Amino acid sequence: MQVRRILPFAGLALTACTGTPETERPNVIYVFPDQYRNSSLGFWSDPEFAAQVNWCGDPVSTPNLDRFAREATVLSEAVSNCPLSSPHRGMLLSGMYPERSGVVLNCMSERPESSLREDAECIGDVFSAAGYDCAYIGKLHVDFPTRNNPQRPGTYVSDAVPEWDAYTPPERRHGFNYWYSYGTYDVHKHPHYWDTEGRRHDVDEWSPQHEVTKAIEYIENRDSRRDSRKPFFLMLGINPPHSPYASTEDCDLEGYELYKDKSLTELLVRPNADTTMAKAAAARYYFANVSGIDREFGRLLRALDDAGLTDHTIVVFASDHGETMTSHSTSDPKNSIWRESLNIPFLVRYPGHVPHRVDDLLLSTPDIMPTLLGLAGLADRIPASVEGRDFSALLRQDAVQPERPRAALYLRNLDGERDSAGMVRGFFPEARGLKTATHTMELAIGRDGTLKRVLLYDDVRDPYQMQPLDPKACPELFASLCGELAVLLRENDDVWYRERVLAEWIPYDKEN
Incomplete structure (x- = not known):
């Protein structure tokens, strides 16, 4: 059988004003590295957290995320419903499942029917309409690549066949007024980006480090990058620990020092992992990037502290899907229902509003958009097109909470x-x-x-x-x-x- 996308439907917003004054609305930062599995968080080996799950955490060092978890609500059972990069991102941005978001498959030039709908009312559109300054930094991967290269009009952004990477023009940025992004490009130490004006930047730096630097510059408002009179919404799409992860050319070197001398049986501790597979050696490089991302996330949090914004900022750490890393003897890192692929990190910190605890809420990807809007006091602006549910009352532990999904x-x-x-x-x-x-x-x-x-x-x-x-x-x-x-x-x-x-x-x- 073969299926075409169903006809889109109108995504009319509920336009009633929110009860939260614009000057009191929190900032929101959403950080989501690609292919980061939930077990690759060091705190799952801590007795407080280990007691909440019946599986063991990976032997990783993530001290900044460990501290963050003790200030956050940690969801142990968050789900990437379609655990692939593009379909997840389509759901994340639109609050709609893949057939409605338009992104049913990973986006590349041979799949013209898989692309984020231009008429979708996305999370950036809603925050922007509510008076937020909106920024997107890093990997996007929801656009069908077209011959719209701003440096060479009439061509794709490279000569690759098929083309996976894409330039996103202003009319497809869905409310994000600050732009420093790309489609998908897996060269971690030589990334490139297009800025708000469409200028291309080729960089010789590990991409998470460079992207966090740009995020810090945005938070600090260097060179008036944002409107300081407005709250801000920042999405940071980091590519590692996504493949490649085959050598030190692919990974954070400081992180690699933590794992280079460990045996594969010391690293791949899940009993379903197959250490005889050739891919097993990738664990050292994968975990190196996990620890490197932790370091950069810590740098981002310190910048928030230094700017005096911590208490007034919702920070989320999540991912688009997991990584099997030889579990079940599969070489496919994702796109499966096994826990290593399906289960993603989801940590929410909002001081004074979201208490510290571990919760087994079965959060689905389309729930993320309405839940973030609800936490920010914008529940009345959740578009009618959104198929997910607002679980902000559950995160806040309000007296009246929504029914949990079965x-x-x-x-x-x-x-x-x-x-x-x-x-x-x-x-x-x-x-x-x-x-x-x-x-x-x-x-x-x-x-x-x-x-x-x-x-x-x-x-x-x-x-x-x-x-x-x-x-x-x-x-x-x-x-x-x-x-x-x-x-x-x-x-x-x-x-x-x-x-x-x-x-x-x-x-x-x-x-x-």
């Missing part, structure tokens, strides 16, 4: 068919699944629409997902999870629901 949806899409020009048309919805508080399940189909695979795990008894359950041996559990999946697919008007995929197992029309 499950989070999982999606995996593949390329549709190619046309005569070699362009991908539509997409193939290979797998759908869900994560609950106790179980994980994936149903995958072949191109003919028939069931190809079922993955079913008891995450309480089998936290590393090493012993898949046979659905035939637990029919009541399987039926119950299929019922929950039907609810999620129906609520999201997913293509599986519309086409009644695997209707013999998934009770789409049953009232739940």
